[in-house]
Amino acid sequence: MSKLTLTKEGERHVIVTRRFAAPPEAVYRAHVEPELMQKWMLGPEGWTMPVCISEARPGGRIRCEWSDGKGGGFYLTGEYVELEPFSRIVHMERMHLPDPTPDNHIETRFEPDGEGTLMTMRMTLPDVEARAAMLASGMEQGMEASYARLEEIAAKPG
Amino acid sequence: MKLDAAFSALADPTRRAILARLAQGEATVMELAKPFEMTQPAVSRHLKVLETAGLIIRRVDGTKRPCRLAPGAIAEIDQWLNMLREALARNYDRLDGVLAAMQHDWEGKERS
Numbered sequence: 001m002s003k004l005t006l007t008k009e010g011e012r013h014v015i016v017t018r019r020f021a022a023p024p025e026a027v028y029r030a031h032v033e034p035e036l037m038q039k040w041m042l043g044p045e046g047w048t049m050p051v052c053i054s055e056a057r058p059g060g061r062i063r064c065e066w067s068d069g070k071g072g073g074f075y076l077t078g079e080y081v082e083l084e085p086f087s088r089i090v091h092m093e094r095m096h097l098p099d100p101t102p103d104n105h106i107e108t109r110f111e112p113d114g115e116g117t118l119m120t121m122r123m124t125l126p127d128v129e130a131r132a133a134m135l136a137s138g139m140e141q142g143m144e145a146s147y148a149r150l151e152e153i154a155a156k157p158g
Numbered sequence: 159m160k161l162d163a164a165f166s167a168l169a170d171p172t173r174r175a176i177l178a179r180l181a182q183g184e185a186t187v188m189e190l191a192k193p194f195e196m197t198q199p200a201v202s203r204h205l206k207v208l209e210t211a212g213l214i215i216r217r218v219d220g221t222k223r224p225c226r227l228a229p230g231a232i233a234e235i236d237q238w239l240n241m242l243r244e245a246l247a248r249n250y251d252r253l254d255g256v257l258a259a260m261q262h263d264w265e266g267k268e269r270s
Contacts, residue, residue: 020253041249
């Protein structure tokens with residue numbers, strides 16, 4: 001069962017939803033407290049986030065630096081716009097690859113859902129150049145999974 | 159669109175860099191060779207692989223054959239969304255573990 005949904009909203013936005021078996025307070029804190037963010041916002045296996053700055057107040061800075069442990073890496077900078085503990089975060093971010101991608105405006109909501117939390121994230125879809133740059137940087141890590149999928153596709157007749 | 163050819167074409171970092179460059183607009187072999195510090199024949203070989211995979215198209219302009227990204231190369235947006243989905247799915251699976259550990263800590267504190 002896949003708990004994650006990802007859908008396009010028009011040509012400009014992407015909506016991501018995911019349920020968590022923890023109350024909104026915990027999920028919210030894991031999104032804004034650096035020592036918690038460093039444990040999970042990592043992307044592919046083997047990557048770490050040695051630097052994480054997250055000033056959780058309107059106008060507060062965000063800076064995340066990722067490393068693949070082999071000298072490779074990139075970073076993200078951003079600013080918080082609005083924070084409503086423990087239900088809503090609005091922030092801007094951009095990746096530096098090393099040229100900055102256009103600003104991504106992200107709204108993340110945390111709603112109680114039974115014993116857990118339903119998270120809904122609405123983000124701006126980057127333009128075609130930014131997507132190409134991100135694809136070029138992320139493709140290598142995604143290759144294994146892509147190959148596995150490709151094998152499945154190839155195995156199906158027709 | 160040849161999927162397997164596209165994946166092998168994309169497995170090479172130089173070819174990915176060439177695609178990222180072409181995402182910014184059309185370029186000739188000479189223009190591509192310069193930033194990559196490669197000879198023109200070496201660049202031409204990479205371009206041939208990309209062209210065969212259907213990722214780029216080339217046109218004739220006098221003696222030059224400038225190349226650009228093929229329209230909708232590998233349904234570019236779907237590919238990007240898939241990458242995003244995979245990255246997020248991996249992160250949130252890890253977050254499940256972080257949340258379980260937080261819950262465990264809280265319960266520990268309540269008991270003590």
